Amino acid sequence: MFFKLDNLGEKTINKIAEVALSTKLEKRDKLAVKVKTDPNLLAKGTLESLVIDCQGLMVENALRMESINITLNSIAVSPFKALTGNIQLTQPSHGKACVLLKEKDITRVLDRAILRKKQNEIVIDEQVVKVSLKQVKCNLLDTGKILIQGIVKREDNQDNKNVSLEIKPEICRSGQGIIIDEIEYLEEPNLSSILLNPILQEAKNILNLKNFKVDGFSLKVEQFNIKQGALHLQAEAGMTHFPEF
Known part of the structure; x- marks a missing residue:
């Protein structure tokens, strides 16, 4: 046969x-x-x-x-x-x-993700200010950590501020996914925690x-x-x- x-x-x-x-x-x-x-x-x-x-x-x-x-x-x-x-x-x-x-390809995905995000209203110097994240960059470090940097623009005066955080990703014990073991907010911690946290979910999806x-x-x-x-x-x-x- x-x-x-x-x-x-x-x-x-x-x-x-x-x-x-x-x-x-x-x-x-x-x-x-x-x-x-x-x-x-x-x-x-x-x-x-x-x-x-x-x-x-x-x-x-x-x-x-x-x-x-x-x-x-x-x-x-x-x-x-x-x-x-x-x-x-x-x-x-x-x-x-x-x-x-x-990292250049991860940056491209994260940068595209911010286009779907709306403006945020936050309090700066006791005033409610509209801000938006305009740029995101990912750096993969020899330390095993991931550095995420961004540029935030204030809509009232058009000023730009730098925001950044560093994360240490780990595989969860079940092996089903990635968890963020450590998060360290670097520049402008308050802004970073508000505006960059949604980007973390995009990063986890990639990992x-x-x-x-x-x-x-x-x-x-x-x-x-x-x-x-x-x-x-x-x-x-x-x-x-x-x-x-």
């Missing part, structure tokens, strides 16, 4: 996988997909591994991932479906993912990889490492079904 598997081979399976994923990962710079299998494994309904290497992927909320690499092992598939070019999982598959984010939504795939952060200008995330990857095209 499987005498034609040699003709199918890794090359054909790779092409099928790459075309399917290309339709789901449209906004990217580069995409490479590698499926490893052989006729004997495929006859038993198994792909040895699937590696997805994507550069410059744009996900929800305009977050750009410098790179994302997903490796899944021992993928159970229907050999009969595979013969017809349909990669259909018979059970969920698990593996690992590595994500690299650059939780909630922006990565691809049909059939899931990512859960396991650990991360912050170095000057870059954030490396290691995650558990899961696939319930292969994307259709």
